[in-house]
Amino acid sequence: MHQLTYGDVKAAADRIAGRVRPVVLSPADPGEFLGGPGGDRAREDCEVWLALEFLQHTGSFKARGAQNFLQAHREAGSLPGAGVTIASGGNAGLACAWAAGQQGVPATVFLPATAPAVKVARLRGFGAEVRLVGTEYADALAACGDFAATTGALASHAYDHPLIAAGAGTVLEEIVRQVPGLDTVVVAVGGGGLFAGVATAARHHGVRVVAVEPENCRALNAAIGAGHPVDVTVDSVAADALGARRASATALRAAQRGDVRTVLVSDTEIVRARRALWDQRRIAVEHAAATALAALPTATRPQVGGGGYRPSAGEKLAVVLCGANTDPGDLTPVHADRA
Incomplete structure (x- = not known):
């Protein structure tokens, strides 16, 4: 299996330059998201940046990996006429369909039937053929594999491919250029594509990575504990x-x-963090993006997932808000006052 290297991330950065949107960094008042009861000055003296990667094409960081994957195959002359196929919870499929459209090849996307309607609608808007299978990502992945074997379509992957991970890692390259002396980057983790790419680049730059997962979707945390990938x-x-x-x-x-550093957060904390971004910034992100922010303690939440991640005084950290393919309807009270 290919060992992901910093060279892969650099090659991806060159390959997708001008094809993706540079990440926007927004400074945050640490008091918005950090501190403890009575005011924790050590925490408030740190420097916090929000990496607004949800402004990326297709609404998530996944556009980076998809662009790198398809562009690499285009350069190698290995894009088949049958197009590309992928299984996804939604965001990877959106990115794949978008990148495939730019390459002029068809995309067939397999999603679990539980995928948010907003993602299904956007996929069809990108011209993808959408197939809903089963109730979990694993069900869609199995069906996607069968489809690729039958049709000859090029099988992409939502996270477990070196070109996908390397593409995702390019966001860290852009962050460190904009925040010299960055100490820590905080990212949400699912299967680990974003994390693997970011951690590979971060190791080169001497940056700590805080990997945040929901308590009941802890694939990376469990793998670290077992010493090998395990089902969760x-x-x-x-x-x-x-x-x-x-x-x-x-x-x-x-x-x-x-x-x-790995951190686990509860669904309650994820929902609170998502709501805080809306209430304080009018940023509407999906729960996965809020998962990263949920790792940081607040005045009303001094402990998270066994302690969360508590920055040191003077620490510079960036929190990656990775996607916004969500229905924002639950962020605004039904009976909100109208001016």
Whole structure:
């Protein structure tokens, strides 16, 4: 199996330059999201940046990996007439369909029947053929494999492919250029594509990675504990994007090689973090994006998932808000006052 390297991330950055949107960094008042009862000045003296990757094409970081994957195959002359196929919780499928459209090839996307309607509608808007199978990502993945074997379509993957992970890692390259001296990057983890790419680049730059997972979608955390990828239960409000049954071997190796801290957060904390982004910033993200922010303690939430991640005084950290393919209707009270 290919060992993901920093060179892969750099090659991806060159390959997708001008084809994706550079990440936007927004400074955050630490008091918005950090601090403890009575005011924890050590926490408030840190420097927090929000990486607004949900502004990316198709609404998530997945556009980076999809663009890298298809562009690499285009350069190698290995894009088949049958097009590309992928199984996804939604975001990877959107990115694949978008990138395939740019290459002029068809895309067939397999999703669990539980996928959010907003993602299904957007996929069809990108011209993809959508097939709904089963109730979990694993069901869609099996059907996608059968389809690729039968039709000759090029099989992409939502997270477990070096070109996909390397593409995702390019977001860290852009963050460190904009935030010199970055100490820590906080990312949500599902199957581990974003994490593997970011951790590989972060190791090169000497940046710590905080890998955040829902308590009941803890594929990476479980793999670290077992020493190898293992199947886990999938039951979280963020499962549509973070609901992989197991983390990739690439993600596990990245966790074992770098300065990585894993954090588990409850669905309650994820929902609160998502709501806080809306209330304080009018940012509407999906639960997967809020999962990363949920790792940081607040005045009303001094402990998260066994302690969360508590920045040190003077620490510079960036929180990656990875996607916004969500229905924002539950963020606004039904009887909100109208001016």
